[in-house]
Amino acid sequence: MTKNVIQRIQFPIIAIATSLAIAGCAGDPLESGLDPFAPMVFKEGNTAMPLNPPNKATIQPFYVSQQTIFKFAVDTDSILIGNDGVTRYTVILTSPNGNTQTQYEGIRCDSFQWRLYGTFDNKKWLENPLSSWQPIKDNTPNRYQAALAQGAFCNMSSQEKNIKAILKSLNPNGFTGGTKPSNSFGQIL
Incomplete structure (x- = not known):
């Protein structure tokens, strides 16, 4: 050649x-400057207060713990699965004497935190200007954020993205208020 x-x-x-x-x-x-193992920086999306009061037809009571004397319910119409990793919802807290407090909140599964966006008072929503992310407490009697996170809104430390799965988890016949029950293969029951 x-x-x-x-x-x-x-x-x-x-x-x-x-x-x-x-x-x-x-x-x-x-080379690209992106480290796949670096922690992600959380950037919360815009949160608008609900336009309406809770819908009485879609209020779902849920179990929290044997120690609580309060009753808790979530308006299933209000559940919003955000692209920012926050699940927002309206919760109704009822004291033993029948007084209620309605709140609009958010839960982050990745950091196990919750935030109070506002309350419903005198037939209107009032935004909480001092709102900030707080750790979810798992060892108190009124641990309703932990019950929602562990029982419906989160899969371990990731957000549940399927609204049908959340609604199924909130079913009072199967809701434990704790981690979702699974079989020995890790399949959610």
Whole structure:
């Protein structure tokens, strides 16, 4: 073979090898600046207060704990699964003497936190200007945020994205207020 023919064969091979090497580096986290193991920075989306009071036809009571003397219910029409990782909902708390308090809240599964966006008072929603994310307490009698997070809104530390699964989990015949029951294969029952 002549030197010219060998050079013609080598050039495409070298060009292909160089292209593959460059393409391989494009996905390298050190080259792209993105570290797949770096913690994600949470950016909350806009939250608008509900326009209406809770819908009496869609209020679903749920179990919290044996120690609580309060009753708790969620308006299933109000459940909003946000793209920002926050599940927003309206909750109704009823004291033993029958007084109720209605709140609009959000739960983050990734950090196990909750936030009070506002309350329903005198037939209108009032936004909470001092609202901030608080840790969900799992060891208090009135642990309703923990019951909702562990029993319906979260799959471990990730947000449940299927509203039908949430509504099924809130079913009073199967809602435990704790972690979702599963079989030995880890399948949610």
